[in-house]
Amino acid sequence: MLVTAIGVVFTAWFNASGPDTVDRISGEPPIKVGHVAVEYAAQDTTLRRPVTDPADRAVLLGSASGSRRETVMARHDWAPLETAEVTVVLIGNRSNLRIVDIQPRVLDRKPVSDGALLLYTPAGEADTVEVTADLDEPAPRFTSTEDPDTTYFRKKQIDLKRDERVTLSMAITGTAAYYAFDLQVTVLAEDRTEQMTIRGPDKTPFRVTGISGKYHAYYTTAPLGGWQPISRSQACAIGRKVGKAGKC
Structure with missing residues (x-):
């Protein structure tokens, strides 16, 4: 009888709190990153250094697979x-x-990239972005487009249960420099505050850069x-056509 009672109590405890305790002891983070993506396919981008290696130029200009081209560009x-x-x-x-809370953290700040400008001609309107942050600010914080003067996570926080998912669409701007950055996430779980870091799809920092007055090379699709x-x-003409004349 005593063994049965202990088993019932243990089962009830494990169902209620056991998985959390096991995850905490094993070092499992309170949240997992299911997906990270940066939208490159429908906006203008830059390269920090010109592509001068003949093999790399052949990949950039030729009909190589998209993954090989992206490797060269990265x-x-x-x-x-x-x-x-x-998108996270x-x-x-x-x-x-x-x-x-979620905050963008600047890891590196350099002059804007001027190696090459790659121009897209958008085919349609971009999806609505839910929160934005400006890395040109001394202390970047996410805000909503409806209330740009208030820190988003000061008014709204996100509650999750085990295996529940949330998708965050973020626009991080930077016009004054080239920025490398990551995302710092603060999580409250079982009255304990933990922090975790989110980086880009290839586990390297996210990047964004302002417009340069002149580039070493210009490309279009x-x-x-x-x-x-x-x-x-020609780049200036395309820029005007899509409303991004830059400093032409």
Whole structure:
């Protein structure tokens, strides 16, 4: 009888709190990152350094697979121009937790990238972005488009249960410099505050850069895939066409 009673009590405790205790002891984070993506496909981007290696140029200009081209561009510090649109899916890993705050943290600040400007011509309107942050500010904080003067997480926090998901769409802007940054997440779980760091899809920092007055090279999308070189005047004309004349 005593053994049975102990078993019932243990089972009740484990069902209620056991998984949380096991995860905490094993070092499992209170939330998991299910997905991270940066939108490159429908906005202008830059390279920090010109692509001068013949093999890399062949990949950039040719019909190589998208993954090979992206590898070359990432090696040259590919960065969205003025706005990095980041999507993060977070998954609860405790029975109850609260995301108290998310802040962009600047890891590196350099002059704006001028290696190359890669121009897209958008085919449609971009999706609505729920929160934004400006890295040009001394202490960047996320705000909503409806209330840009108030820190978003001061008024709204996110509650999650185990295996529950939340998708965050964020626009992080930077016009005064080139920024490398990550996201610092503060989580309250079982009356304990924990912090975790979110980086980009390739586990490197996110990036964004302002517009340069002049670039070493200009490109636009090629009809058969890849990129094709264009002149500065052609780039300025495309920029005006899509409303992004820059400093032409």
